Amino acid sequence: MDFSHSEAQQALSGLARKLLTDKVTPEVLGPHGSGGFDAPLWTDLAKAGVLDAALPSSVGGGGFGLLEQCSVLTEIGRAVAPVPYLSSITMAAAALAEFGTPELTERWVVPVLRGSRVLAVALPDAGAPCGFTAESTVDGPQLTGAQSAVPFAAFAHGLLVEAAAGDGHEVFLIDREADGVDIAAQHTVDHADAGLLELTGAPAVSLGDVGEWLRLRGTVGLCAQQLGVVERALELTAAYARERKQFDQVIGGFQAVRQRLADAYLDVEAVRLTLWQAAWRLSEALPAAEEVATAKFWAAEAGHRVVHTAVHVHGGVGIDVDHPVHRYFAAAKRLEFTFGGATAHLRALGTQLADTPA
Incomplete structure (x- = not known):
């Protein structure tokens, strides 16, 4: 089992990060609770080759797969970018490419790869x-x-x-x-x-009957997006703790703040490890239901803790809906419950373990 990223993953994530860093601005994101889809950005990602690179070459893609898609989704999470990559590419387009007819591919997948259509x-x-x-x-x-x-x-x-x-x-x-x-x-x-x-x-x-196939891929992709959200939220919080002063001392020097940040770091690494374990097994066509449930549990539970730490350390500005850190809090809470929360996946994991012969 090798979790080091391939050259394709590094190239795709680097390209995605550059595009998203340049184009995802407060103006693009809009007021809190509005929008949710940036059509020009979706088209730009298509023109740059980010959308089609991680799909089979048989449908006009670059011939890569789930691991590369997870690398892109992590960058989308880091930028809280309002684009439907998870639903349109990782789930729907991949399923149509795998199980659909050439006619369905031509009608639905190709326009998605061009950035002109969205699938949910x-x-x-x-x-x-x-x-x-x-x-x-x-x-x-x-x-x-x-x-x-x-x-x-x-x-x-x-x-x-x-x-x-x-x-x-x-x-x-x-x-x-x-x-x-x-x-x-x-x-x-x-x-x-x-x-x-x-x-x-x-x-x-x-x-x-491809619901389980879709559910496993979608859940892993969601965990990858959550990794980007909590990773960036922790970076912003650590930077704030190095600058914000109380009683003439930076708050990062206080023991309680250091402990919260250390706990958050461990949580982020737990999300990272369980995500890539599940994604690797799926990419190798190995049984992965237990690993996916484990990854989603950590994405939900650890995601909850990390973004609450981010808000608490930021203090009053952390609950300002116009402050960048609040976007990460809201994104993490939404991803926490999409496809089921921590308790639901813990129960699913328990059922899977109980059904496994000793």
């Missing part, structure tokens, strides 16, 4: 019931049901939706413009990019 994914959180059902008709599958707070659904052109079908579950592709599809924009803790997805007999195309 509606999956139930860990331990939650599925909110959609599929019915077979002479015209093909039709979906009915609802799910709230689907990430980036407010801007999506198409969505992958997991639905109960027969005795199991399948993932379906739906077109936003199709009959029976209604998406209402919703505000989340940090942005207004989510959507309430309601389907009433909406026509769909089945990709098969």
Whole structure:
């Protein structure tokens, strides 16, 4: 097991960091609780080759995979960049490239790689019931049901939706413009990019029983994004502690502050280790359900602690919604609960361990 980054990972993350550092500004991010998708930045990432590099060459990509995608997602987390890379590339485009037909690839994946389309994914959180059902008709599958707070659904052109079908579950592709599809924009803790997805007999195309494949990849990608968020939040907090003075001393010299920062550092490294372990196993097509649950537990639990440390050390400015550190707090809290929080994944891990023969 080798966690050192490949040349492709280093090149992609370096390119992504440069672009995001230059282009993600307070003006781009907008007021707290608004926006959530920067279309020009999405197009710039496509033109720079960041979107297509980590997809198979068979769909026009650079031939890389999940590890490279996680490197990009870490940089997106560091910049709290309002782009749908996780849902559109790591999850939806990768699934369509793997399980879709050439026609679906041409219609949906290629425009995403060009930065002209957005795809969203509606999956139930860990331990939650599925909110959609599929019915077979002479015209093909039709979906009915609802799910709230689907990430980036407010801007999506198409969505992958997991639905109960027969005795199991399948993932379906739906077109936003199709009959029976209604998406209402919703505000989340940090942005207004989510959507309430309601389907009433909406026509769909089945990709098969690939919900677990999508869920594992999406969860690992989310952990990578959380790594970038908490890593940068800790850097900002450490820098602030070296400059802020109380009683004529920098607060970084106080024992209690040093201990909080040290604990936060250990938490960040725990997120890093568990993320790359899970991502490596998935990239090698090895069983990884336990490792993914472990990584998401740490991304949620450690993410919670790190950003609370960031806010506490910053004091009053830490709760100012216009201060940069608050963006990291809000982003980390959202990622903490997406696809299920720490408790849900701890329960899932316990079930997996209990079911494993001694």
